[in-house]
Amino acid sequence: MRIETFEMERMQCLYENEVEYNLSESGVYPLSMEELLEGEELRSVLSVPLGYPYSNGSPALRERIARFYPGASPEHVTVMNGGSEVNHVVLWTLLEPGDRLAFMVPNYMQGWGLGRHFGAGSDAFRSRLGEDGSGRRWALDVDELRRAVTERTKAILVTNPNNPTGAVLTGEEMAGVIEAAGRVGAWIIADEIYRGAEVDGETTPTFWGRYDKLVVTSGLSKAFGLPGLRLGWAVAPPALIEQLWIHHDYTTLTPSTLSERLASVVMEPARREDVLARTRGIIRRNLPILEEWAAGHGDLLDYVRPAAGAIAFLGYDLPIESPALVERIRLEQSVLLVPGEQFGMGWQLRIGFGSDPDHLRKGLERVSETLRQAG
Ligand SMILES: Cc1ncc(COP(=O)(O)O)c(C=O)c1O
Incomplete structure (x- = not known):
């Protein structure tokens, strides 16, 4: 039996490394091994058979x-x-x-x-x-x-x-x-x-x-x-x-x-809490950037504050369906978002805000360009 294409994963795989601003990620900027491990701990991981x-x-x-x-x-x-x-x-x-x-x-x-x-x-x-x-x-x-x-x-x-x-x-x-x-x-x-x-x-x-x-x-x-x-x-x-x-x-x-x-x-419970605190810190630092940007679009965007995750799901008032809008933003601005259709709900955009703040700001500015032109 054939299985249908998992549209969101395929789209991300095709374009997330091609665009200049990837705002399609749902997680926060990832940790490196260096940030995670120090001294003896790092050496012990390097010697794992x-x-x-x-x-x-x-x-x-x-x-x-x-x-x-x-x-x-x-x-x-x-x-x-x-x-x-x-x-x-x-x-x-x-x-x-x-x-x-x-x-x-x-x-x-x-x-x-x-x-x-x-x-x-x-x-x-x-x-x-x-x-x-x-x-x-x-x-x-x-x-x-x-x-x-x-x-x-x-x-x-x-x-x-x-x-x-x-x-x-x-x-x-x-x-x-x-x-x-x-x-x-x-x-x-x-x-x-x-x-x-x-x-x-x-x-x-x-x-x-x-x-x-x-x-x-x-x-x-x-x-x-x-x-x-x-x-x-x-x-x-x-x-x-x-x-x-x-x-x-x-x-x-x-x-x-x-x-x-x-x-x-x-x-390990104490480390687990540190790692989660880092994530929440990134989310709290970046969310105001997204909120200010969304507010700057007045009634064009319908923003509801997320309770968790580095993602927001925004409605928009434009005569263009979300897959076409996301494609336009990608082609015109080299920014990747995820269309609501890929979560089972049209006329919405998912924006990931877990990246570096400067990257996020610049990516959002570019999205604004296409939103203005599409209106
Ligand atoms: C709700 C949910 N479950 C599972 C996954 C897949 O997670 P993983 O990357 O660990 O395979 C995702 C990825 O976006 C997700 O959003």
Whole structure:
């Protein structure tokens, strides 16, 4: 069976290294090995024998990852190559032909395509922009979620904090997801790869520990600023961890030895908090640049403050669909953004603001040029 092209990943791969200003990234400016390691620690990494590591992650790494999830222990954790491999293996493991995946939209669309590939299809439920006591925010349409979840639903996939909106689910919305899953005995897949990258306030509460048929997928690529390590993990009940491992033996076998080792350094609790603090520092420093820029466009742009992640999802009032607008900006200005269509929602643009501030400012100035001309 053929699988459809994952449009966003293909577009980024084609152009992110070609443009002068890449504002399509969803993470922050990445850390280097030099920033991460010093003295003895660096020397010890340089002398690691490059053999095969534990295929499910070393006990030390799994123990450290488990500590990020209250109540979890190493037998709840397995390690793979990036959050995307984890999502792939989880959906491959859970979905049988005939099963349906209920899928939060807008979202990172990997799960959408895999639900159609491994199962009988994906059913959308949306977050919508609305007004509540705390101002304008992306709110989960819990009624639509209830309608999307049927007896055929094997799993519900939510991304929290969300890509592309940067919204974080409220306690009530989380309860709504759990209630919908519990009604039909579905799994919840909570992609929490942006957890820890909050703009202000507390670390996003994890779904872990709130429901029994639950798998958290995550990794070092976003909140930790280390996408090049390609290090991801699943946290799930031990019986599912065993099933994921069986499937992982047919994909990449093991994580990379060096990444596994560096991940152990990063996930040591005190270091983990330092790395997350760096990410939040970048986000807090850069967000005002984006906000000032968006405000300068008046009613042309509809900006809502993200709660987490170095991404904002802006509406715009121009007579041009988002893929065409993004292409125009790329060709005219050598700046790459991501069109809303690639997250399942048109007439929006995702702007990544995690880069160097000067790079961000200059890239945004160029975007303004095309927005003016397209108006
Ligand atoms: C929600 C979400 N999950 C997973 C991934 C993939 O992560 P990785 O680079 O670790 O494979 C992304 C990448 O953008 C993402 O946004």
